[in-house]
Amino acid sequence: MSDSAPVVWEKRADGVATVRIARPEALNALNLATRKALAEAFSALQDDPEVRCIVLIGDEKAFAAGADLKEFVEADTVEIMKRRSERYWQTVARTSQPVIAAIQGYALGGGLELAMICDIMVVGEGAQLGQPEVRVGIMPGAGGTQRLTRAVGKFHAMRLCLTGKPISGREAYEIGLASLVVPDGEVLDTALKMAAGIAKLPPLAVTTIKEAILQGENAPLETALTLERKAFHTLFATEDRREGMTAFIEKRKPDFKGR
Numbered sequence: 001m002s003d004s005a006p007v008v009w010e011k012r013a014d015g016v017a018t019v020r021i022a023r024p025e026a027l028n029a030l031n032l033a034t035r036k037a038l039a040e041a042f043s044a045l046q047d048d049p050e051v052r053c054i055v056l057i058g059d060e061k062a063f064a065a066g067a068d069l070k071e072f073v074e075a076d077t078v079e080i081m082k083r084r085s086e087r088y089w090q091t092v093a094r095t096s097q098p099v100i101a102a103i104q105g106y107a108l109g110g111g112l113e114l115a116m117i118c119d120i121m122v123v124g125e126g127a128q129l130g131q132p133e134v135r136v137g138i139m140p141g142a143g144g145t146q147r148l149t150r151a152v153g154k155f156h157a158m159r160l161c162l163t164g165k166p167i168s169g170r171e172a173y174e175i176g177l178a179s180l181v182v183p184d185g186e187v188l189d190t191a192l193k194m195a196a197g198i199a200k201l202p203p204l205a206v207t208t209i210k211e212a213i214l215q216g217e218n219a220p221l222e223t224a225l226t227l228e229r230k231a232f233h234t235l236f237a238t239e240d241r242r243e244g245m246t247a248f249i250e251k252r253k254p255d256f257k258g259r
């Protein structure tokens with residue numbers, strides 16, 4: 001367990017780790033220190049074989065209200081380029097275990113972009129998700145025009161990015177931006193239960209599925225299907241594959257070892 005604010009992470013006994021953004025005084029706005037701390041947390045967790053699934057959370061008011069505008073206001077182009085803050089998100093994106101974003105309150109700008117790097121989004125009905133950058137004279141710079149468009153299509157992405165107006169968690173679910181919408185008070189519990197379920201599954205199959213979806217998403221279909229088939233073949237080499245199938249046939253619970 002590490003307690004280095006502004007990010008707090010914790011390993012639980014059920015194979016799940018939680019990573020919490022903890023800057024409530026700024027609605028979890030993502031300043032450089034927070035981005036760096038998030039990257040450090042994910043670096044520590046991504047190579048840990050005891051961690052099978054990660055849940056990324058904020059608090060009841062905000063998952064994250066975007067990049068820290070107080071750190072942006074005086075910056076010029078050169079300064080922004082030199083910060084190279086994209087490297088922190090690259091660490092999060094490289095995580096092999098599934099990452100579930102559990103979203104209550106605001107997920108705006110860079111906050112929504114961070115959520116879109118995650119693999120599954122569980123949102124509260126009253127959450128507010130949006131790309132408001134245009135309202136302060138900039139534009140999304142870490143996936144808001146690209147991952148969003150791939151998730152919801154051109155017309156919803158254009159609406160969100162060009163008006164800057166947020167949508168509710170319920171609408172986010174309806175347009176395909178979230179995996180699941182639940183009452184606000186049930187977000188964390190739902191995400192943790194889902195994560196615990198994933199943590200019990202054979203980890204090599206889980207991480208291979210994640211990799212195939214992410215690598216295939218932007219490849220031509222034929223290439224992606226080949227990639228999928230090769231990955232499928234590979235899983236036949238695992239002990240967990242034999243154990244899973246044998247346990248099914250013998251009508252008992254499988255005992256997956258991660259081998």
Ligand code: DAK
Nearest residue numbers: 026027029065066067068069070085086109110132141142
């Ligand atoms: N930055 C800094 N402080 C923020 C903040 C933010 N984004 N959002 C909220 N806060 C702070 C407020 O300043 C306030 O602090 P005090 O004044 O009390 O010291 C405190 O949090 C509470 O906020 P409010 O008083 O405003 O609370 P309200 O409930 O009235 O309003 C709100 C909540 C979320 C609607 C409002 O705070 C708001 O509009 N916030 C700004 C949202 C926003 O515009 N976000 C997008 C920022 S631009 C990139 C990576 C990332 C990005 C770009 C490039 N690269 C790697 C290249 C991302 C860019 C962005 O996200």
